[in-house]
Amino acid sequence: MHLQVFLALSLSVLTSGELQRIIQFKEGKACVTGNAPDVFLKLGKKNQRPGRCKEKCSLDEKCEAVQYIAPRSCKLWYSTIDQMGPGQPGTFCGRVKTKIAEDAALTNPPTASPISTKDFVINPYTKCATINLNRAKVLTQYTSRQECQQRCNKMPKCKSFQWNGKRNSCILIKYKVTSEPVKQEGEDRVCGYLPKTIVSASPTKAPTKAPVNAPTKDPTKAPTKAPVNAPTKAPTKAPTKAPVNAPTKAPTKAPVNAPIMCTLQATLAFPFDDPSDAPYYGYHACNMKVTEVGASSDDVCSYDSSYYETLPEWCTYENSDPDGDSAYIANLDDYYYPDVDILTSETIEIFNAAGRTFNVAMSHKFFDKDYYPDTPGFEDYLLAPVLKINNMSHGSQTALSADGWSHPTDVDTPTHIKVGEDNWQVNPDYEGEVTVTVTCDENCLCDTSSDLVSEEECTLQANLAFPFDTPNDAPYYGYNSEYMEITEVGDAEGYVCSSYYSDGLPSWCTYQNSDPNGESAYVANIDDNYDEDILTSETIKIFKAAGRTFNFAVSHHFFGQDYYPDEPGWEDHVMATVLKINNQSHGSQTALNNDGWSHPTDINTPTHVKQQNGEWKVNPDYQGDFVVTVACDDNCLCGASYVLL
Known part of the structure; x- marks a missing residue:
């Protein structure tokens, strides 16, 4: 039986809690919107329930809508959703409504953020030159340059920051940078840096108190609304003229007894x-x-x-x-x-x-x-x-x-x-x-x-990726997402190696995505004027595979609908990932299949079917799932078999 759940929490900025954010949470309903969620969380193992997801939205003043999908998925939107549509069991969708109770009196709004205590050099319409992301942190939850600057001010090791108002992107940098000018148009873009590098002695890093809750995750890249206009034409300008000067003369001969450079x-x-x-x-x-x-x-x-x-x-x-x-x-x-x-x-x-x-x-x-x-x-x-x-x-x-x-x-x-x-x-x-x-x-x-003496490792590496190197190389416009899950045959505990369980991976595997925030092999390819292209891949390594058997399952992720099915060139349902598995430990065997494995696609079989009432449902004829079973003998010689689900 479907239940309707209501929750009312008070905002702390009011005198006595009279202004209330009420979330009407409906079971069996999915949030329908063309916008990607602003926050995507994976609830911890002790918090896998709708109420915890709802609480995340209630405590976030920007949250306008929230969706929970059992057991752990929690998505927050900072804008209103279009509607609530039918959802699978275990799915909840809720909108935030704000009302003032009887006899309520509002207090004054909060004062502005305190002025930064770091004396940043800030020039408008600039960007930071050559950012080393290994020594920086990218944040996307801020809405102003002042918030970004204040966050850098509060971080002891933050010495520079970059704000991009178009993308609401804030990059906190742990070293001093130089700035470069950008076009003086559109949203605010700023590079701020300290005039002098701050050097402070760093004591040994001792652990602080452990958190109680399980880790959250950055937002998953779900499709945003695509542009309506057709793709722009390719540039027609010819290449520039070749240089006139002839090449310089060859270098003189090296000395006979020149030392070997060996680094x-x-x-x-x-x-x-x-x-x-x-x-x-x-x-x-x-x-x-x-x-x-x-x-x-x-x-x-x-x-x-x-x-x-x-x-x-x-x-x-x-x-x-x-x-x-x-x-x-x-x-x-x-x-x-x-x-x-x-x-x-x-x-x-x-x-x-x-x-x-x-x-x-x-x-x-x-x-x-x-x-x-x-x-x-x-x-x-x-x-x-x-x-x-x-x-x-x-x-x-x-x-x-x-x-x-x-x-x-x-x-x-x-x-x-x-x-x-x-x-x-x-x-x-x-x-x-x-x-x-x-x-x-x-x-x-x-x-x-x-000098390390250990048992034979027998390592397998599985890579799930689209068969092109950049999103612009994709044969079609659109969005496609597929993910990989690996289990061991006969494992009574049921451990799964995948992005979804990355906060508790089994000891026999590691998971890595080409995008630190990625959770699947994902492509978004639209007109480059919109600067929204994305391409990610997944890599899983399995260790000590000798004498064991593993199932490599690949599944297509179905979005809420088929986007722009009537637009020429938007046949994104034809773009399928390729799974490749390599044996990294056996001398006579590397790739288990040179071409890899993929699910079939058909130009006439889209991912979704539009019903008469205008709603979309998954096309039952779309075959997007398959499993490759890999069995390795005691000498790490492995064989593979493929089954289309």
């Missing part, structure tokens, strides 16, 4: 681009040091030797954070702790390595204890960084290992053991150190060996 670059970093992409909450730190075999033990290349200015002449050290001392991650719920997340990496370059041998060691830094060991999702001891070493000087050799090296982790082996009431000691079974020995010959061809 190695070692990077220690976590296998994700943003701390929010980490599969677990918590804190993890490792550092790297390099020594030369047979040389003085005093010659150590590391953060410490960089800090004390005792680096050997054959190396340089750099951290992605000028105040960083390791490869470090701090990941907490952004909803409750928006300014706590940190992600840093280390880079060491070794010069004149020809004919020499170096030990590149990574070591886990043990904190005082294991923080929040009983909180689900805080298995931070599983967050191991990856050491990668590249040969920067030899033409036939680049990466010395495609996958790099990392210390082993196990879900049952934390970093610490609790002794008594409040005492902790380092777990002797936690293997947190790896040493890679690099030996280069006189021609700078290098070989490696590792």
Whole structure:
């Protein structure tokens, strides 16, 4: 039986709670709108109920409509929705209505935001030049330049910010930038920066109190309204004239005994681009040091030797954070702790390595204890960084290992053991150190060996992507979204590796999206005048697959309708992703299928069918789901079979 639920909450800016935001939440109804949700949340495992989703909207003064889809999806819109349409069981849609109760008296509106205490240099119609997104944070929930500036002011390490009024985009930057002019038209665009770089000593990052709720997620890119006008024509101008001057003369011959330039670059970093992409909450730190075999033990290349200015002449050290001392991650719920997340990496370059041998060691830094060991999702001891070493000087050799090296982790082996009431000691079974020995010959061809002894890995990598490199290469205009879910055959616990469960992934896999905010393989291709094109892909790695069988399921995500079905060139239902699976561990096997797998498409079979009453329903003839089953033997030789669902 469908229920109608009502909730009334008071706004805190009023004298006695008389102004009420009332949400009429209807079960079995879906919110129908052409606009993408402004906020998309995944409710935590302890908050999987409509009331929690409704509460998110009630506490957000910008929220005008809210939709909950069991068990975890919660979407908020900051604009009114068109209507409520039929929804699947477990779907709720609600509109926000504001009313003043009897005898209510409104207080004065809140005062303006306080003036920023940082003295930013701000020039109108500028943008920040060359933003390194590894040291910046992109926010989209703000509506003014003042809000963006105030957020940067409150962040101790924020030294620059960029505001784009057209996109309501705020970028907070942790270093000083320079600005570039942009066209002086349209919405406000500003780059603000401090005239002098702020340098402050950074104490060791100690964990703060853990959040109670599970992580939220950034908005999913759902289709926005497409332009009505037809695509613009391609440019007709011919290329510019070729240069008149002839090429310069060839360089003179090199000296006969010229030394071999042999440079190695070692990077220690976590296998994700943003701390929010980490599969677990918590804190993890490792550092790297390099020594030369047979040389003085005093010659150590590391953060410490960089800090004390005792680096050997054959190396340089750099951290992605000028105040960083390791490869470090701090990941907490952004909803409750928006300014706590940190992600840093280390880079060491070794010069004149020809004919020499170096030990590149990574070591886990043990904190005082294991923080929040009983909180689900805080298995931070599983967050191991990856050491990668590249040969920067030899033409036939680049990466010395495609996958790099990392210390082993196990879900049952934390970093610490609790002794008594409040005492902790380092777990002797936690293997947190790896040493890679690099030996280069006189021609700078290098070989490696590792002291890490572990079982055969047998790693599979699955990639779900559209068969083109940019959205402009798509054969049609429109929107298409498909996603991948992987399960192990015979797993009684029912673990799933996918974007949807990225806050609690099984220990045998990792998930990565080409867009840190992405949750599927997604394409949006419309006229470039609208600057809305998007293309994302998914990558899942499966570890220790030997002797096991996995199902790789690909599903089409159906939107609320078929957009612009009568517009020529808008046959987006014909654009299907391709699943490719590679064996990364067996010498005689790489791609399990060179062409990959995909579901069939037909120009005459759209994703939706329009009914006589004007509503849309999913076309039952559209075949958008399939499963590839991969079975690997004990030697990691794998076979695959395909089933269309």
